Amino acid sequence: MTAVAMTVNGKAVTGDVDPRTLLVQFLREHLRLTGTHVGCDTSQCGACVVHIDGKAAKSCTTFAWQVQGANITTIEGLAEPNGPLHPMQEAFRENHALQCGYCTPGMIMSAVDIVWRKGNDLDENTIRHELEGNICRCTGYHNIVKAIAAGAKAMEKSPMAKTA
Amino acid sequence: MYEFKFHRPTTVRQAAGLLARQEEAKLLAGGHTLIPTMKLRLAGPKHIIDMSQIEGLSGIEVKGRSLVIGAFTRHDEVATSSIVKENIPALAELASLIGDPAVRHRGTIGGSVANNDPNADYPAACLGLGATIVTNKRRIPSDDFFKGLFETALEPDEIIVRFQFPKVNKAAYVKFPNPASRFALVGVFVSKRGSDIRVAVTGAGSNGVFRVTAFEEALKKRFGVKSLEGLTVPVDGMSSDIHGSAEYRAHLVGVLARRAVAAATA
Ligand SMILES: Cc1cc2nc3c(=O)[nH]c(=O)nc-3n(C[C@H](O)[C@H](O)[C@H](O)COP(=O)(O)OP(=O)(O)OC[C@H]3O[C@@H](n4cnc5c(N)ncnc54)[C@H](O)[C@@H]3O)c2cc1C
Ligand code: FES
Ligand code: FES
Numbered sequence: 176m177t178a179v180a181m182t183v184n185g186k187a188v189t190g191d192v193d194p195r196t197l198l199v200q201f202l203r204e205h206l207r208l209t210g211t212h213v214g215c216d217t218s219q220c221g222a223c224v225v226h227i228d229g230k231a232a233k234s235c236t237t238f239a240w241q242v243q244g245a246n247i248t249t250i251e252g253l254a255e256p257n258g259p260l261h262p263m264q265e266a267f268r269e270n271h272a273l274q275c276g277y278c279t280p281g282m283i284m285s286a287v288d289i290v291w292r293k294g295n296d297l298d299e300n301t302i303r304h305e306l307e308g309n310i311c312r313c314t315g316y317h318n319i320v321k322a323i324a325a326g327a328k329a330m331e332k333s334p335m336a337k338t339a
Numbered sequence: 340m341y342e343f344k345f346h347r348p349t350t351v352r353q354a355a356g357l358l359a360r361q362e363e364a365k366l367l368a369g370g371h372t373l374i375p376t377m378k379l380r381l382a383g384p385k386h387i388i389d390m391s392q393i394e395g396l397s398g399i400e401v402k403g404r405s406l407v408i409g410a411f412t413r414h415d416e417v418a419t420s421s422i423v424k425e426n427i428p429a430l431a432e433l434a435s436l437i438g439d440p441a442v443r444h445r446g447t448i449g450g451s452v453a454n455n456d457p458n459a460d461y462p463a464a465c466l467g468l469g470a471t472i473v474t475n476k477r478r479i480p481s482d483d484f485f486k487g488l489f490e491t492a493l494e495p496d497e498i499i500v501r502f503q504f505p506k507v508n509k510a511a512y513v514k515f516p517n518p519a520s521r522f523a524l525v526g527v528f529v530s531k532r533g534s535d536i537r538v539a540v541t542g543a544g545s546n547g548v549f550r551v552t553a554f555e556e557a558l559k560k561r562f563g564v565k566s567l568e569g570l571t572v573p574v575d576g577m578s579s580d581i582h583g584s585a586e587y588r589a590h591l592v593g594v595l596a597r598r599a600v601a602a603a604t605a
Contacts, residue, residue, distance in 0.1 A: 177345075193342075194342075194343060194344065194345050194387075195340045195342065195343070197374075216375075216378055216379065217375060217379075218371065218374075218375045218442070219519075219520070221439070221441065224441055227444075230415075230444040231440055231441045231444060232441050232444050232445055233441045233442070233445070236370060236371055236374050236375060236445070237370060237374070237445065238345075238370070238374070240345065241367075241370065241389065241391065285440065285441065288440065289440070292440070305439075305440055306439075307438075307439040307440075307521060308438065308439025308440060308441045308442060309439075
């Protein structure tokens with residue numbers, strides 16, 4: 176067993192885990208933050224995307240001990256509990272950008288990262304190219320692309336949309 | 340996944356010592372090849388030697404006539420570096436085409452080159468630019484480094500420390516990505532440095548990354564798309580799988596080489 180310590184959604188957390196524990200397992204099974212999903216075994220689907228020190232990363236392809244001391248943000252940490260949604264979450268709701276919702280947490284975490292890197296004015300091509308690591312089996316992507324363009328614009332005006 | 344112990348050395352020397360001493364030990368860099376392989380139980384190292392705590396292994400600088408990139412430098416840092424964009428823009432472009440943004444935030448150049456996946460992008464840049472691969476033991480010219488599918492000249496306790504890419508006059512990389520995995524179905528890197536012309540191909544060869552000397556000779560006469568007209572690579576020696584036949588790959592090599600020269604001379 177190995178001791179891990181990190182900050183998750185602004186709170187210091189610790190755990191005693193088997194070295195094989197992936198970050199996604201630590202989040203879901205130890206911290207009970209089940210918003211982060213696992214959609215594949217091959218690091219390709221992006222359902223597990225979280226922010227590690229402010230950068231989108233696949234939590235299924237990272238051991239918990241690798242992010243010792245790091246700052247992790249999950250879908251649960253984007254907005255205040257019981258407060259208004261983060262502008263990107265709101266844009267997904269407004270634009271009907273989900274059906275089953277399985278890919279949605281990863282999509283939103285990737286989307287916020289895209290805005291941080293590419294700015295608030297995103298064209299369709301950029302969004303589609305940047306979403307290469309996120310797979311959706313339901314929507315056909317059109318509304319996801321629309322939501323991200325709208326969410327990016329809304330983030331410009333929102334106090335909630337600062338960098339991690 | 341099989342059980343393992345992990346170690347977090349802070350110097351290259353310690354890491355090399357652990358590699359030599361521990362049975363079935365493996366280095367871990369970005370983990371974006373090793374961890375998926377471990378999850379599938381295709382790899383089962385008993386000891387993992389994490390490189391993330393070693394000082395001085397990442398970073399990008401210009402030294403004399405070379406661009407020097409530390410082995411632990413992540414794909415995204417190369418893709419967005421103003422130094423790389425200014426000195427060898429084709430290399431920044433290549434890094435920006437690897438996988439997806441999340442993969443680029445974690446994966447490293449050293450991990451990619453040490454792994455030598457036949458469909459990986461960086462091996463084409465090393466061979467296509469004539470890079471020197473600097474390890475904890477020696478300096479290996481890229482022409483002597485890539486030995487076949489997932490095979491390199493690295494010894495079991497050898498660690499890549501940095502890469503030296505010579506600055507070139509012209510270079511370009513054109514990739515035909517596999518639409519599902521984003522790896523290169525075929526990728527061609529061309530460069531010109533004085534009279535030194537290189538054409539390196541990834542994804543196509545049944546023995547991994549290779550140079551096309553016939554194309555290089557033709558480009559020596561004149562570095563332009565016309566010089567490659569009608570030239571092809573032999574189908575023999577191309578790989579063939581569900582993603583593409585050997586004939587298809589041979590055809591793509593010619594097409595992408597012409598596009599790369601066009602991009603390099605644009
Ligand atoms: C979804 C997905 C898509 C991808 N798409 C692409 C793509 O389009 N093109 C592409 O080229 N790659 C692609 N990759 C692979 C990715 O680029 C990996 O990051 C890279 O191949 C390995 O780098 P790493 O730092 O993650 O290495 P690790 O997985 O940590 O290590 C890989 C191997 O290299 C060894 N190693 C690592 N560093 C060193 C060193 N400094 N010296 C000696 N040995 C070392 C390790 O022991 C291990 O055997 C993709 C990966 C994923 C998961
Ligand atoms: S669960 Fe992480 S990429 Fe699919
Ligand atoms: S909404 Fe079902 S997977 Fe995307």
